[in-house]
Amino acid sequence: MFANPLSPSWLVPPIDADALPAHVWPSSAMRTESGAVAIGGVPLPQLAAQFGTPLYVIDEQDARSRAARTRAAFSAAAAAHGTTASAYYAGKAFLCTEAVRWMVAEGLNIDVSSGGELAVALAAGVEPARLGLHGNNKSLAEIDRAVGVGIGAIVIDSLVEIDRVSAAADRHGRVQPVRLRINSGVHAHTHEYLATAREDQKFGIPLAEAAAAVATIRSHARLRFLGLHSHIGSQIFAIDGFLEAARRLLALHAQLLAHGPVPELNLGGGFGIAYVHSDEAPPIEHVAEALLTAVAAVCAELSIPMPHIAVEPGRVIIGPAGVTLYEVGTTKDVMVTLDDEVEGVAVRRYVSIDGGMSDNARPALYGADYSVALASRRSAVDPVLVRIAGKHCESGDIVVRDAYLPGDTAPGDLVAVPATGAYCFSLASNYNYLARPAVVAVTDGTARVIVRGETETDLLSRDACIDDAVTQAIPYQGDAL
Numbered sequence: 273m274f275a276n277p278l279s280p281s282w283l284v285p286p287i288d289a290d291a292l293p294a295h296v297w298p299s300s301a302m303r304t305e306s307g308a309v310a311i312g313g314v315p316l317p318q319l320a321a322q323f324g325t326p327l328y329v330i331d332e333q334d335a336r337s338r339a340a341r342t343r344a345a346f347s348a349a350a351a352a353h354g355t356t357a358s359a360y361y362a363g364k365a366f367l368c369t370e371a372v373r374w375m376v377a378e379g380l381n382i383d384v385s386s387g388g389e390l391a392v393a394l395a396a397g398v399e400p401a402r403l404g405l406h407g408n409n410k411s412l413a414e415i416d417r418a419v420g421v422g423i424g425a426i427v428i429d430s431l432v433e434i435d436r437v438s439a440a441a442d443r444h445g446r447v448q449p450v451r452l453r454i455n456s457g458v459h460a461h462t463h464e465y466l467a468t469a470r471e472d473q474k475f476g477i478p479l480a481e482a483a484a485a486v487a488t489i490r491s492h493a494r495l496r497f498l499g500l501h502s503h504i505g506s507q508i509f510a511i512d513g514f515l516e517a518a519r520r521l522l523a524l525h526a527q528l529l530a531h532g533p534v535p536e537l538n539l540g541g542g543f544g545i546a547y548v549h550s551d552e553a554p555p556i557e558h559v560a561e562a563l564l565t566a567v568a569a570v571c572a573e574l575s576i577p578m579p580h581i582a583v584e585p586g587r588v589i590i591g592p593a594g595v596t597l598y599e600v601g602t603t604k605d606v607m608v609t610l611d612d613e614v615e616g617v618a619v620r621r622y623v624s625i626d627g628g629m630s631d632n633a634r635p636a637l638y639g640a641d642y643s644v645a646l647a648s649r650r651s652a653v654d655p656v657l658v659r660i661a662g663k664h665c666e667s668g669d670i671v672v673r674d675a676y677l678p679g680d681t682a683p684g685d686l687v688a689v690p691a692t693g694a695y696c697f698s699l700a701s702n703y704n705y706l707a708r709p710a711v712v713a714v715t716d717g718t719a720r721v722i723v724r725g726e727t728e729t730d731l732l733s734r735d736a737c738i739d740d741a742v743t744q745a746i747p748y749q750g751d752a753l
């Protein structure tokens with residue numbers, strides 16, 4: 273089969289369009305005898321019939337074992353270098369009370385980045401000491417609540433926050449452990465919108481100002497300094513960026529040790545995952561080993577003791593465990609004029625599904641790539657280049673920019689987009705008043721709703737000017753025929 277000339281160079285036509293590459297799909301993904309994709313032992317057509325589409329599907333066992341594996345990887349690497357490590361699950365990737373319980377049960381702490389995320393973690397019954405709070409502009413109310421409930425750590429992101437956290441600690445009569453977020457200036461290899469440690473950005477304190485900031489923290493009796501924190505960006509495959517950030521932070525860490533204890537070093541999250549077949553993400557064990565080896569080497573060079581290491585990954589834990597299930601509504605072939613060098617025309621098939629940028633904003637926001645598979649059946653028909661488009665009134669409403677699907681994929685078919693467990697549910701919106709989909713956890717052949725889907729009542733519930741007489745007179749029939 274020849275590649276469509278519109279296809280990007282990294283995308284090759286699959287030999288078997290029905291294949292579910294193991295590095296992109298949840299570990300339990302398979303095709304049943306009938307050819308449908310099943311996750312957690314539950315065929316996706318069954319889920320569509322029971323819960324409707326679009327639908328977020330999370331392989332519970334996969335999410336939990338990735339959490340356990342990540343924690344174990346850092347603990348083992350730390351132990352090999354004579355220290356300990358803890359992993360915080362970055363709740364911003366995907367948060368609901370059940371996910372929090374999974375993570376805590378697998379031995380992880382939870383990192384939250386707003387009062388709302390804190391409320392979810394507390395509603396899950398997590399001991400506040402196992403939580404950390406981030407954010408470049410935490411409100412006074414968020415700080416007060418976090419300190420009041422006894423949160424394990426607050427990551428201070430700007431100088432003004434030192435006084436704010438200290439005042440809250442005074443009010444609550446507590447000593448609040450804090451970390452200081454550093455902008456290390458490291459440029460990680462990632463999309464610009466995902467890079468969070470360049471000099472010219474909103475997060476953290478520049479390295480040059482950090483020693484003075486720590487001295488100020490230490491001057492507050494109600495604050496206990498835990499150590500430095502850095503998060504250099506997200507979806508990073510190249511380990512060098514993490515290593516460089518660790519080296520820069522450790523140089524400062526060593527200086528700080530001269531004036532008081534610095535028990536830990538938090539190296540953030542950002543470890544990349546495979547979204548498409550050609551992505552090669554390093555196994556988390558390699559990342560952990562490389563990071564701890566580098567930290568140990570620098571500590572030896574500087575003659576300082578190994579600190580406790582903390583990390584806060586989100587995507588690498590929950591991303592590959594999720595898929596989004598959609599129904600195809602329309603297909604359309606569009607003739608595209610090729611550029612001058614190639615000349616001629618080629619066909620791009622637009623396959624429109626019943627969701628879009630409201631359930632997966634990442635392609636529109638970051639130019640993120642995804643893959644897709646026909647989920648309701650197998651097909652022996654040759655694959656064609658497709659673009660999976662959403663149903664929003666926005667031409668940038670694309671879920672999968674380039675992928676191959678069997679040429680007979682048609683309205684009524686189900687398609688599934690893998691690796692949507694992270695930053696899809698959490699970035700979802702009600703654009704065009706689409707109801708946000710339910711989240712279903714599947715494992716051992718059973719499915720259960722862990723976040724229910726929105727209804728029309730939810731969509732109207734915040735409108736403060738609804739005339740009940742009018743809404744009752746025109747009952748909405750939903751999408752049912």
Ligand SMILES: Cc1ncc(COP(=O)(O)O)c(C=O)c1O
Pocket residue numbers: 362364365406468503505506507540541542543584585586587588694
């Ligand atoms: C401070 C911080 N920690 C951790 C994370 C988690 O990153 P990831 O989900 O890529 O591991 C983020 C993501 O933006 C972050 O900003």
